[in-house]
Amino acid sequence: MGWFKRLKKGVQTSSNLKKDTPDGLWFKCKGCGHTTTNKDISEHFYVCPKCGFHERIGPGEYFKIIFDGKYIRLFANLKSKDFLNFTDLKSYGDRLKAADKKKPGREAIEVAVGKVKQKPLVIAAMDFAYIGGSMGSVVGEKISRAVDYCIENRLPLLIISKSGGARMMESAFSLMQMAKTSIQLAQLSNAGLPFFSLMTNPTTGGVTASFAMLGDINFAEPKALIGFAGPRVIKETIKKDLPEGFQTSEFLLDHGFLDFITHRKDLKDTINDLIVLFNTKSDFKLTEDK
Amino acid sequence: MVFLEFEKPLEKLHEQLEKLIQINEEGELDMSDKIKELENKINKKSKEIFSNLSGWERVQLSRHPQRPYTEFYIEHITTKFVELHGDRYFNDDKAIIGGLGKIGTQSVVIVGQQKGTNTKMRQYRNFGMANPDGYRKALRLMKLAEKFKLPVITLIDTPGAYPGIEAEERGQAEAIARNLFEMANLRTPILAYVIGEGASGGALGIGIGDKVFMLENTWYSVISPENCSTILWRTWDYKETAAEALKLTPEHMLEFGLIEDIVKEPLGGAHKDPEKMAKTLKAHIVKQLKEINEIDTDTLLKNRIERYKNIGEFEEVTE
Ligand SMILES: [Zn+2]
Numbered sequence: 001m002g003w004f005k006r007l008k009k010g011v012q013t014s015s016n017l018k019k020d021t022p023d024g025l026w027f028k029c030k031g032c033g034h035t036t037t038n039k040d041i042s043e044h045f046y047v048c049p050k051c052g053f054h055e056r057i058g059p060g061e062y063f064k065i066i067f068d069g070k071y072i073r074l075f076a077n078l079k080s081k082d083f084l085n086f087t088d089l090k091s092y093g094d095r096l097k098a099a100d101k102k103k104p105g106r107e108a109i110e111v112a113v114g115k116v117k118q119k120p121l122v123i124a125a126m127d128f129a130y131i132g133g134s135m136g137s138v139v140g141e142k143i144s145r146a147v148d149y150c151i152e153n154r155l156p157l158l159i160i161s162k163s164g165g166a167r168m169m170e171s172a173f174s175l176m177q178m179a180k181t182s183i184q185l186a187q188l189s190n191a192g193l194p195f196f197s198l199m200t201n202p203t204t205g206g207v208t209a210s211f212a213m214l215g216d217i218n219f220a221e222p223k224a225l226i227g228f229a230g231p232r233v234i235k236e237t238i239k240k241d242l243p244e245g246f247q248t249s250e251f252l253l254d255h256g257f258l259d260f261i262t263h264r265k266d267l268k269d270t271i272n273d274l275i276v277l278f279n280t281k282s283d284f285k286l287t288e289d290k
Numbered sequence: 291m292v293f294l295e296f297e298k299p300l301e302k303l304h305e306q307l308e309k310l311i312q313i314n315e316e317g318e319l320d321m322s323d324k325i326k327e328l329e330n331k332i333n334k335k336s337k338e339i340f341s342n343l344s345g346w347e348r349v350q351l352s353r354h355p356q357r358p359y360t361e362f363y364i365e366h367i368t369t370k371f372v373e374l375h376g377d378r379y380f381n382d383d384k385a386i387i388g389g390l391g392k393i394g395t396q397s398v399v400i401v402g403q404q405k406g407t408n409t410k411m412r413q414y415r416n417f418g419m420a421n422p423d424g425y426r427k428a429l430r431l432m433k434l435a436e437k438f439k440l441p442v443i444t445l446i447d448t449p450g451a452y453p454g455i456e457a458e459e460r461g462q463a464e465a466i467a468r469n470l471f472e473m474a475n476l477r478t479p480i481l482a483y484v485i486g487e488g489a490s491g492g493a494l495g496i497g498i499g500d501k502v503f504m505l506e507n508t509w510y511s512v513i514s515p516e517n518c519s520t521i522l523w524r525t526w527d528y529k530e531t532a533a534e535a536l537k538l539t540p541e542h543m544l545e546f547g548l549i550e551d552i553v554k555e556p557l558g559g560a561h562k563d564p565e566k567m568a569k570t571l572k573a574h575i576v577k578q579l580k581e582i583n584e585i586d587t588d589t590l591l592k593n594r595i596e597r598y599k600n601i602g603e604f605e606e607v608t609e
Binding site for chain 2: 083208229237
């Protein structure tokens with residue numbers, strides 16, 4: 001178990017992440033088609049000023065929105081591998097290569113430690129652009145290490161979920177990451193440290209059925225798809241149309257599975273409030289050698 | 291008798307055997323030598339077929355309509371059993387059953403998915419696909435076990451948690467997640483056995499164990515081969531290929547270190563001799579209980595955390 005192959009070649013571990021949003025001039029809203037400039041949308045937290053649609057963003061953007069400037073990436077040296085030689089229409093190895101090309105030095109989750117209005121916080125943010133944000137061994141291991149890091153330094157943890165579920169190409173290993181992350185969050189809980197779970201569009205499958213639903217605070221961005229089974233699977237099973245607004249953030253709030261919904265512009269303030277209210281104290285210093 | 295596709299060579303031999311037995315019983319001719327010869331042939335052929343099963347054939351065996359289910363094992367393993375119903379919130383899920391039982395001198399809590407044995411009962415049991423209420427009932431019983439220091443035995447046999455509107459409304463994801471979290475901290479031993487289908491989060495929802503075992507003709511995977519085929523190959527037709535690619539057999543799972551042991555089944559599968567299967571399973575459980583009862587609770591929980599924390603394959607790149 002856990003044979004780690006050490007590679008000679010280096011990996012990009014610069015402490016700050018590049019943004020994932022394109023650099024072009026114009027930005028078109030996927031919700032209403034409204035066109036605005038990229039500069040404008042980035043200044044508005046990637047939320048459409050006309051309809052409030054929350055554009056999908058990556059870990060780099062979230063770190064920029066939530067942290068006070070500087071932050072340090074953690075565990076960026078963990079890389080997925082095709083240990084089962086899994087091949088469907090494409091081999092998993094090739095899928096990983098393609099994902100690495102698209103997102104050099106990245107994974108389906110990125111972890112960083114930084115400060116929110118001077119108070120330390122660890123964020124693990126999923127990246128949907130990396131194989132659908134699917135949970136494989138690396139996602140599980142990074143969350144596991146993030147939990148250990150929080151316990152060691154007495155820090156609160158925020159996980160930003162955005163995932164299609166488990167990574168099938170890692171078969172039972174991906175399934176067991178549900179157990180691994182949940183068991184580690186139980187340790188965080190035993191240590192009396194708060195876990196904030198933010199669900200964003202989409203949060204489904206094994207991610208929802210493990211760490212995403214285990215927050216001391218469960219919250220979501222507006223109109224995100226959140227569920228266990230995908231809408232298509234449910235529709236095929238029950239052979240009926242699904243009700244309007246089914247499996248949205250608002251639906252989950254209404255059914256008692258979310259504490260609240262947060263507009264992205266209020267995200268930093270909300271997280272700050274939570275840290276303050278939970279009274280998490282830490283003498284953690286943000287230095288590169290941590 | 292129901293013969294699966296790969297068992298077809300046996301079907302002919304069994305037909306011949308039945309004819310010989312009939313002739314023998316009519317008393318005109320003594321066929322005992324011929325019967326014996328044919329029985330040996332069947333045995334040899336069976337061994338040949340069953341020592342070489344593909345992943346997909348295992349999946350088919352795990353779903354055999356005559357395969358024993360949780361209720362059967364409980365009946366044959368315990369000397370006393372009281373079934374307990376309901377999650378105390380909303381419902382009594384029929385797809386997960388559980389209760390207090392006695393195995394030898396040891397009181398235990400047993401929880402498992404239950405499939406139906408005929409068309410009517412299959413519907414009643416929702417094909418072994420639990421709703422959130424089932425997972426919450428299971429957790430209630432496990433908490434009961436913790437309170438009274440009783441070991442928990444879970445019997446896993448599900449094609450998955452139920453994907454329905456009500457299941458989502460009542461928090462299928464939350465129910466499964468909560469079980470994973472609570473089972474991590476449960477201060478009593480947990481032994482988990484995959485007795486049939488071990489599909490996805492629906493199986494794992496009662497599947498965290500200090501030790502996890504699989505019966506010989508079962509499977510454990512993140513997704514069923516059919517659904518995997520549909521998603522990755524975009525057609526149902528690659529289920530056999532998907533079953534191979536997923537490496538879902540007990541032998542693979544043992545090799546990966548994801549389970550501790552494989553429980554042997556009678557030749558041809560558990561349904562060929564359910565009583566014998568129950569006896570083997572009981573002996574396995576009794577032995578495991580004896581061993582695990584020796585471990586103090588703090589060590590038990592420490593080991594449980596380590597067991598799951600170590601699961602994962604990846605590269606650690608150095609600068
Ligand atoms: Zn818009």
